Amino acid sequence: MNDIVTAVFLIAGGIFSFIASLGMLRLPDTIIRMHAATKAGALGAGLILIAQAFYHYELATTLRALAAVTFVLLTAPVAAHLIGRAAYCSKVTLWEKTWIDELANTCNWRVSEFEPDNNSKSEAPDPKE
Amino acid sequence: MxxxxxxxxxxxxxxxxxxxxxxxxxxxxxxxxxxxxxxxxxxxYEPTLYFAKVSNILRLLGYFTWQLIVSNLRVLWDVITPTHISKPGIIGVPLDAKSDFEIMLVANLVSLTPGTLTLDISADRKILYVHVMFLDDVEAMRLQIKKGIEQRVLEAVR
Amino acid sequence: MNMENFLLKAATELTLVLLMLGILLAFIRLLIGPDPADRIVALDLISILIVAFLAAFSIYADEKSFLDVAIAYALIAFLGTVALARYRERLAKKHGQLNTDKDIDT
Incomplete structure (x- = not known):
C-alpha cells in the first residue's frame, strides 16, 4: 500500500518539476518565467519529499522530510520575491502583452535603500568609476 | 486557550x-x-477561542491546498500548449494586515499560489504589489486576493 | 507484492529521468538567459530540482541519509540565491538602472 502511494507522489512530483523547467524555457519574460520556476519547482520537490517520507515510514525520517518540505515551501516564495524585485527594479523588459503596471512609479526608492547616504540625492548615481 | x-x-x-x-x-x-x-x-471549561482557531487554521490549509492544485494546473496548461494565453499585469492590493508576521504570511501565500507573485510592498506597508499571470479584471482579482487569502489568514492568526 | 515492487521501481526511474531532463532544460536557460536575473532564476530552479533528485535517489538506493544531504543543500542553495539577488540589485544601482543589455558586460 505504501509503495503505491509513494509511486503516485513520485510521478506527480516528477511531472511538476519537468513542467517547471519546460516553462522556464518556454515562457516569454523573466517574471512570468519565475511563476513557473519557483512554484511548480517547489511543489514538485515537496511532493517528492513527501513520497520519500511515505517510503521510509518511521518517525525520525518522516519528521525530517516534513521539516524539509516546510523549509522548501517557506524559502521558495522569499527567493522569488527577492529575485522578482531585483529583476523589476533593474528594469527588465516586460512582455508586450503586459497591459497594466501599477508599480511603475514607486520602485526607485527601493534600490537606493540599502546605502543610506545615497537617499538624499534625488537623481540616480553616476555610473562613472 | x-x-x-x-x-x-x-x-x-x-x-x-x-x-x-x-x-x-x-x-x-x-x-x-x-x-x-x-x-x-x-x-x-470557561469559554475559549481554541476551537474556532483550530478550525480556521484547518480551513486556511484546505483552501490553500485546493488553490495550489487548481492554479498550478492552469499554469501547466499555459506551458504545454503552444500558444501563450496569459495576459499578465502588475496590480496593487491594499493590505489590512498590520504586523510583520501577518504581512509575511500573506505575501508568502500569495507568492505560492501560481498565477500571482509578490513583487514589492510599498514604503508605508499599506499596498502589496502583485504580478498576476491571468489578469482579466483588476477589481475582481483584487477582491479575490483580499477575500480569498488575506481574510482567511487574518481569521487564522488573530 | 512483487507487482508493487515493480511499480515503485518503474516510478522511481521515471522520476529520475524526468528530473534529469528538467535540470538539462533549466541549464539551457542558464546558458542563454538574456538578463542576469534569468540566470539566477535558472540556478534557483536547478538547486530545487537537485533537492528533489536527492530525495528521489534516496528511494532508489534505499538509503535514508541522502535526506540529510538534501536538507543541507536546500539551506545553502537558499543563501546562494539571496546573495545573487542582492548582487543583481547592486549591479542595477551601480549602473543607474540602465537597460539590461548594457549592464551585462561589466
Whole structure:
C-alpha cells in the first residue's frame, strides 16, 4: 500500500518539476518565467519529499522530510520575491502583452535603500568609476 | 486557550503511548481524537477561542491546498500548449494586515499560489504589489486576493 | 507484492529521468538567459530540482541519509540565491538602472 502511494507522489512530483523547467524555457519574460520556476519547482520537490517520507515510514525520517518540505515551501516564495524585485527594479523588459503596471512609479526608492547616504540625492548615481 | 492546546498535545502523546509505536499518523490520529474529546466536554471549561482557531487554521490549509492544485494546473496548461494565453499585469492590493508576521504570511501565500507573485510592498506597508499571470479584471482579482487569502489568514492568526 | 515492487521501481526511474531532463532544460536557460536575473532564476530552479533528485535517489538506493544531504543543500542553495539577488540589485544601482543589455558586460 505504501509503495503505491509513494509511486503516485513520485510521478506527480516528477511531472511538476519537468513542467517547471519546460516553462522556464518556454515562457516569454523573466517574471512570468519565475511563476513557473519557483512554484511548480517547489511543489514538485515537496511532493517528492513527501513520497520519500511515505517510503521510509518511521518517525525520525518522516519528521525530517516534513521539516524539509516546510523549509522548501517557506524559502521558495522569499527567493522569488527577492529575485522578482531585483529583476523589476533593474528594469527588465516586460512582455508586450503586459497591459497594466501599477508599480511603475514607486520602485526607485527601493534600490537606493540599502546605502543610506545615497537617499538624499534625488537623481540616480553616476555610473562613472 | 494555550491550556487546552497543551492538554490536546498531552492526549495525543498518551494515545501514541497506548498505541505502542511512534509515528506521525498515530500522533495525528491521537490529536484528532483528543480534539473531539475536548470538543464534546467543552461546557466544562470557561469559554475559549481554541476551537474556532483550530478550525480556521484547518480551513486556511484546505483552501490553500485546493488553490495550489487548481492554479498550478492552469499554469501547466499555459506551458504545454503552444500558444501563450496569459495576459499578465502588475496590480496593487491594499493590505489590512498590520504586523510583520501577518504581512509575511500573506505575501508568502500569495507568492505560492501560481498565477500571482509578490513583487514589492510599498514604503508605508499599506499596498502589496502583485504580478498576476491571468489578469482579466483588476477589481475582481483584487477582491479575490483580499477575500480569498488575506481574510482567511487574518481569521487564522488573530 | 512483487507487482508493487515493480511499480515503485518503474516510478522511481521515471522520476529520475524526468528530473534529469528538467535540470538539462533549466541549464539551457542558464546558458542563454538574456538578463542576469534569468540566470539566477535558472540556478534557483536547478538547486530545487537537485533537492528533489536527492530525495528521489534516496528511494532508489534505499538509503535514508541522502535526506540529510538534501536538507543541507536546500539551506545553502537558499543563501546562494539571496546573495545573487542582492548582487543583481547592486549591479542595477551601480549602473543607474540602465537597460539590461548594457549592464551585462561589466
Amino acid at each position: 494555550s491550556n487546552l492546546f497543551l492538554m490536546n498535545l498531552f492526549l495525543a502523546a498518551g494515545f501514541c503511548a497506548v498505541l505502542g509505536h511512534l509515528n506521525v499518523s498515530g500522533f495525528l490520529a491521537g490529536y484528532a481524537i483528543g480534539y473531539l474529546a475536548l470538543w464534546i466536554t467543552r461546557p466544562l
